[in-house]
Amino acid sequence: MTSILMLSWEYPPLLVGGLGRHVHALATTLAAAGHEVTVVTRHTPGTLREEYAEGVRIIRAPDDAPRFEVRDGDLLAWAMAFNHTLTRAALRAARTGSYDVVHAHDWLVAHAAVTVRDHLDIPLVATIHATESGRHQGWLPHAHNRTIDDIERWLAHEAVRTIVCSDYMRDEVRRLFDVPAARVDVVYNGVDELRWFARPRAVAAARRRFADSDGPLISFAGRLVYEKGVQHLLAAVPALREKHPGLRVVIAGDGPYRADLEALATEGVTFAGFLTGHHLTALMGASDCYVVPSIYEPFGMVALEAAAAGTPIAVADTGGLAEIVDDGVTGVKFTPGSPGALADAVHTVLSDRDFARRLARRGRLKVRDDFAWPGIAAATLDTYDRARHHDAGRVTREAESVLAQLTPLS
Template sequence: MLAYQQPYTEPVHDRKRMLRVLMLSWEYPPYIVGGMGSHVAGLVPRLGGLATDHGRQQVDLITTRYAGGYAVETVNDFVTVHRLDLPPLDPHDLYNSVVASNEQLLAYARQLVLDRQYDLIHIHDWLAGPAGVALKYEWKVPLVTTIHATERGRHQGQICNYTSQQIDALEWQICHEAWRVIVCSNFMRNEVHRYFQQPQDKISVIPNGIDPARLHHCRPEERRTLRTRYAPNGERLLFYVGRIVHEKGLHVLLQAMPKILSRYPDVRLLVGGKNSRKMWPLAHELGVERSVVFLDFISDQERDMFYQIADAAIFPSLYEPFGIVALEAMALGCNVIASDVGGLGEVVQHLVNGLTVYPNDPDSIAWAVDQLFSNPTTAQQRRARALSMVRHHYNWSNIARQTSRVFETVVTERRQTDW
């Protein structure tokens, strides 16, 4: 049993005309595993203080402390992060260990509410679902759910075991209980509608984004040094970065390498991702192991540097609700080749800001690489359009305003509704 954690006490200030949001997310810096953590990290600081018809937004975020960080962190005058020390998740009983940890999220939230009243609860994915649903009924406060990905989607529409069945059922519940559901792409809206029988007009599409200022921009000498290390003889560099799981499609990219090398024998593929070396046997079987460099885990700064020396970043996903990695590559001036799947196919527009390929099709990837190398002028034009789109359509300030409008609408409707 973990020791009881004393909740944060709100400082005394003018509490009038506030729209108070309690947000629950399993991930927040420094603990980021995937797209959900990146999304919450970009969104939360910009939500706080936004003006609404109900006053400025005040956000309390309850999250985990798996990677350290202050137990209580004041991000700005309107945002406070509360990190809880939760027990490690049991990989052999993932669902039940998550549900058990939700009791601590719930207990902490019950203490926070003793000196403040919330207008809205916002949860991210199923991991914080039990606590979010319980608080909705205890406080009679509307729940907003953001679905970043679905269990069925991750497994190509299948429920493969009992744990998946439990997660899928909880995903259905948190969508059903929500006043409003937020997703990051039209693909995800259709998926939530189809899998969880949610009406289309209950689902708001708000994209993910990036903050170009937080990316590492290499100095010319850094680029030269890194390029010399990995392409000492002027080799063409392809770059993959992502989790080494089936849904990300790295095996498809490796299967494309023989055909790519038959046309461009000087190509070298750089693979970034924790435990990427486990894919070496496939590279060896395909006879391309001498042209593939498995980098294993790389930091965000290293990732950004590789984007700036690569001739193309390739994202061969089989399932991708959005695809923040594509935006990061575009923001750093890298050519992008991506599967025309999910939200990734909405971010990367074929022949406009990148090249798209058929999912699970090595020949299609080889075709796109040939198109890229054969037409450098048009590739440069696509890069310029991509950079402009990232700056204007995928910035977090704009995304926070869209999210705030959803909150404002939900709170207005709640105040007009008997409960």
């Protein structure tokens, strides 16, 4: 049995993007396998400061009294304040238990993770879910962007092992941060297939709500930021509606780029806002094609979630998406940043119902065979074991060094 202390800036019911769902699934799967898991995260109104849920001990750190506004994407002041309260909560948790490893999820918990590692003298494992440089296509225009990049680099070097979600991200982390290849482990994100299978009644309701009775329905869900590429999906809508009269597009999600995207939208587009739970699964299940038009995508978990919902998927041929989708077998791919290529790929799915059914069937099977959470959790445990072995080796080497310097008694 391994005792794990996880640090994350989001955890259900507080969800901002895919990271919170990932941490929740990993934590509960490890707990179900008999390991002790404590997640320390931020408090949100209406939740308990501490509770046990689904076998996981959850400690939620309340904000400190001063308020730190987030302006123009600059999270640094808020993040530093959050790390103070997160550190205190994590160290309080350690009073009533001992841990074998601390697992940090992304740069927003880096300072707390390093402090906890040093205070408890346990190995630090870090998962870098995405990079600031990647999110901005290598352009770091502001001081806060460059600082986030530095924190990511620092976290990757402080961690005894770094987990990334794809071969693409492994190459990116090694290139950007000069982390030795031997210290980077690729562990894919997992998907709970059953969670994403919507009930027929809910699917029918979503179809009535969003679709035209005579036309196909395509959808997207995610945080509305530039790198998700929704602008290219919107640019493809007129061509798709010309080939498929009555076609409707639903954009689910929210984010800083929403107003700009709404200004680009043409007839047939609906912005549904942030959907959770069965509302999102029902939308996916009701769709004739689910589109992931990302410019930058470390993994692309939402594509697998849509596949688990039984929906044929069309994805940009980039990042982790290029690894997890087999073109023409489990989905179709298109050139990222090209509305024309996107429209052609979606048209291929919509114009051949038998082909679409084959894609959907094979996509669900791939999710079941390659991305089930028990296997992902087992791979993560292997990383913990390597981290503990490396840390024990470090302690032994340090002890031997001290002994070598002692003068034998005569």
